[in-house]
Amino acid sequence: MTVKRSGKGFAVDVSGNALDARSLIKQFTSDVDTATKTTGTDAVSVSADVNSLSGFHDEVLSNLKLDYSAAGSRVNRLKVSAAASSGAAITISNTAGNGARALTMKSADAGAILRFLNIYEHMEGGSITLALSGTADGPMRGQVDSSNFFIVNEPKLASIVSTTPTGDSRSLNEAVKGKIDTSRVKFERGFTEIDKGSGYLKLANGVLRGPRIGTTFQGTLYDQNNNMDMTGTFMPAYGLNRIFGELPLVGVLLGNGRDRGLIGVTYRLKGNANKPVLDINPLSVIAPGIFRSIFEYR
Incomplete structure (x- = not known):
């Protein structure tokens, strides 16, 4: 890991064999009122290249590529590409700018990503697409669509x-x-x-x-x-x-x-x-x- 001072914030570069991502997941999946309102001014950008990423419910992603930027508790940018243990591709994108925010997620293994993010633990397999949008400090609206899965x-x-x-x-x-x-x-x-x-x-x-x-x-x-x-x-x-x-x-x-x-x-x-x-x-x-x-x- 390398950390560099960049203006009033920090630029972090992470690489390695394994990383526990649960604290980052908690911030990313928190409610809009805590995820979008800034409680500080320090900016942080993170670039990560990790072989194995641990989430919730013992789910592990591989070949993670991550680009993350936040100011205080506000997530300005998050781009993730990885693979589930089944080999299915996973992509997540969270962008903000000009008073708007958009979140998309796609996975060819819906159950794995939902367990990894601690959203829902009773789903197995399937594909999923999530698309939400809204103002930076307001509600987000959209839809989620999934196919060919099991509820267990x-x-x-x-x-x-x-x-x-x-x-x-x-x-x-x-x-x-x-x-x-x-x-x-x-x-x-x-x-x-x-x-x-x-x-x-x-x-x-x-x-x-x-x-x-x-x-x-x-x-x-x-x-x-x-x-x-x-x-x-x-x-x-x-x-x-x-x-x-x-x-x-x-x-x-x-x-x-x-x-x-x-x-x-x-x-x-x-x-x-x-x-x-x-x-x-x-x-x-x-x-x-x-x-x-x-x-x-x-």
């Missing part, structure tokens, strides 16, 4: 399947007369629009689509008080149900659009974001798609 041992997914709704004596598994195994679920696509501001994260028009399970979702993932308020529709046997949605006439009458199945239940997750309370509407399990919106939580 997700407790919220297991709760939706196994919980017995108020007013009904059956769980969703019992209602559809089948055993829905949520330990490892394949999805063909995951998509949501994102609104990320000071202390909050809101999602809209979200959909997870797979041959066995499909779900739509929207709402506040967490707010300034760490509360969640998410609603959606959960559809078992999605590969079969979506056939109705693909048929021109039947799809309009019953499928309620291409991303809706014929049979499903509406749900709500509300309360503390770490342990939200799950509420399921028992009536919607027998309702065709076009009527399901009547029972959705608002």
Whole structure:
């Protein structure tokens, strides 16, 4: 490592065999209010060429090339290229200037990069593209799109399947007369629009689509008080149900659009974001798609 004084800041050049990146990740992934507001004036630029980079959940990236610039706690520039343990390419870019900020991330191993960044630990494989933009000190909006991945041992997914709704004596598994195994679920696509501001994260028009399970979702993932308020529709046997949605006439009458199945239940997750309370509407399990919106939580 070499450190040189450059005006009122420092230029750091790092090279080596291994580096623990968790402290840098925490700053980069922190909320907008702490990541964009400057608490000091010292400028720091970092250039790194490291063979092995350690992140969260025991994920390690290789062949890291990093270009980083910050003033105080404000990240002005971050460009990263690396490879996951699977060999998949990963690129991250965070740029700021002229009062605007843009963040993009691409990876051919979505699960690896999300675990590495400590964003989500229940995803395996797949590709992912994230694109957000906004003002330097304001919310960032955009979307995330992923494909061909697995969700593994997700407790919220297991709760939706196994919980017995108020007013009904059956769980969703019992209602559809089948055993829905949520330990490892394949999805063909995951998509949501994102609104990320000071202390909050809101999602809209979200959909997870797979041959066995499909779900739509929207709402506040967490707010300034760490509360969640998410609603959606959960559809078992999605590969079969979506056939109705693909048929021109039947799809309009019953499928309620291409991303809706014929049979499903509406749900709500509300309360503390770490342990939200799950509420399921028992009536919607027998309702065709076009009527399901009547029972959705608002």
